[in-house]
Amino acid sequence: MERDKSNRTITFITPTLDRKGSEIALINLLQQINPAFQVKLIAKYKGVLFDSILPLIKKIFLFNGKPNRTYFSRIKARLEIRKNISSVLSKERKSVFYINTIVLPDILAYAEKKGISSIVHIHELEQMYVQLNDKQIKRLVSYPELIIANSQASAKVIENYGRKKFLEICYPSLETRKIKPDEKKYIEYRNKLNINSNEFLWVMSGSLDKNKNPFLFIEIAVEMLKRKPNTRFLWIGGTTDKEFEMECLNRATANSVSDKIIWSGDVGEDYYSYFNCADGFVLTSVKESFSMVTVEALLYGLPVVTQNCGGVSEILGMDIGKIVDSKNNSVLMANEMIKFMEGTYKVDKEKQKIRAKEFDAEKVGKHWNEILERYFNRT
Numbered sequence: 001m002e003r004d005k006s007n008r009t010i011t012f013i014t015p016t017l018d019r020k021g022s023e024i025a026l027i028n029l030l031q032q033i034n035p036a037f038q039v040k041l042i043a044k045y046k047g048v049l050f051d052s053i054l055p056l057i058k059k060i061f062l063f064n065g066k067p068n069r070t071y072f073s074r075i076k077a078r079l080e081i082r083k084n085i086s087s088v089l090s091k092e093r094k095s096v097f098y099i100n101t102i103v104l105p106d107i108l109a110y111a112e113k114k115g116i117s118s119i120v121h122i123h124e125l126e127q128m129y130v131q132l133n134d135k136q137i138k139r140l141v142s143y144p145e146l147i148i149a150n151s152q153a154s155a156k157v158i159e160n161y162g163r164k165k166f167l168e169i170c171y172p173s174l175e176t177r178k179i180k181p182d183e184k185k186y187i188e189y190r191n192k193l194n195i196n197s198n199e200f201l202w203v204m205s206g207s208l209d210k211n212k213n214p215f216l217f218i219e220i221a222v223e224m225l226k227r228k229p230n231t232r233f234l235w236i237g238g239t240t241d242k243e244f245e246m247e248c249l250n251r252a253t254a255n256s257v258s259d260k261i262i263w264s265g266d267v268g269e270d271y272y273s274y275f276n277c278a279d280g281f282v283l284t285s286v287k288e289s290f291s292m293v294t295v296e297a298l299l300y301g302l303p304v305v306t307q308n309c310g311g312v313s314e315i316l317g318m319d320i321g322k323i324v325d326s327k328n329n330s331v332l333m334a335n336e337m338i339k340f341m342e343g344t345y346k347v348d349k350e351k352q353k354i355r356a357k358e359f360d361a362e363k364v365g366k367h368w369n370e371i372l373e374r375y376f377n378r379t
Helices: 021-030 071-092 105-114 126-131 134-142 152-160 183-192 214-227 242-254 268-276 292-299 330-341 349-359 361-377
Strands: 009-014 038-045 058-063 096-099 118-122 146-149 167-169 200-205 231-236 261-265 280-283 304-307 322-324
Touching: 009 021, 021 292, 021 361, 038 071, 058 071, 071 105, 096 105, 105 118, 105 134, 118 152, 146 152, 146 361, 152 167, 183 268, 200 214, 200 268, 200 292, 214 231, 214 242, 214 261, 214 330, 231 268, 242 261, 268 292, 280 292, 280 330, 292 304, 292 349, 304 330, 322 330, 349 361
Parallel strands: 009 038, 009 096, 038 058, 096 118, 118 146, 146 167, 200 231, 200 280, 231 261, 280 304, 304 322
Antiparallel strands: none
């Protein structure tokens, strides 16, 4: 079937507009999109960023806010979305659907039913595919005319399911010029957090959930403090799962490290001010298809120690940061962190900055626009 090349309208569809990696990646791409494309954006849930970003792009949400964890709230949201989705999507049938995740199978099913051209942008590794049934996975592999993966790691997963062609890689991006160390803010926020000048602060950033692995973070703190008592730890990111949050706090208390770990929660617009006051970055995640926070840490010139959790190895190299291959090994993680603290490992801040700028929004945006042009120009 030959595409109507005169219609260059793209309807971007995403679960929400919140401060999450896949959402920020899409926002940064949309800021770079070729003006020759006509763009609309649909979010299933409104999200905290909906009103503040992309003012020149028409945006629609299907449900205001996010349902809480109660059964009736989820049912209410599902019914409202189902009611809105057909009426909203039916108006976009002449555009290309650009679906910003694998976990909107209902959107892709609608596109297939109506014969709508589709692109899927994959940010997920294999653990997320359990949310799809066999029919949905088969549709994901075969129906989209183009799949864009956010890393080689995420591309490999869909290849293993059978996708063999029209599969491109486009890394997430950041506005790198806006991320740089600020000595004044460093002092200000350490004072705000009651961190002494002689304390070394390790930061982890991410939502408080099992995949981001706060239990390993706590175990690392226990191990580190045996040898480096002047060490503090900061977790930037929150959760709506208060039961899990309490489990983390209780575990820290049970291990006598609660006074050494700061759980900041969601800090909103102050995110970079909190990140900026750290002396080192540790990534504890079980799985990451990429890791935008690792790129941020490179821009701040921080020593970086991570688990081998997937796409992070596409950012770091032999001479940038340290990747620990052994899973959930707090002793090995602490050993590598201490080598940075003691000067055994040196941080080449300029080399880190050069590497991080490979993921600059302008550079990645140019590559992404080239991918879209190839898509629209082929039959």
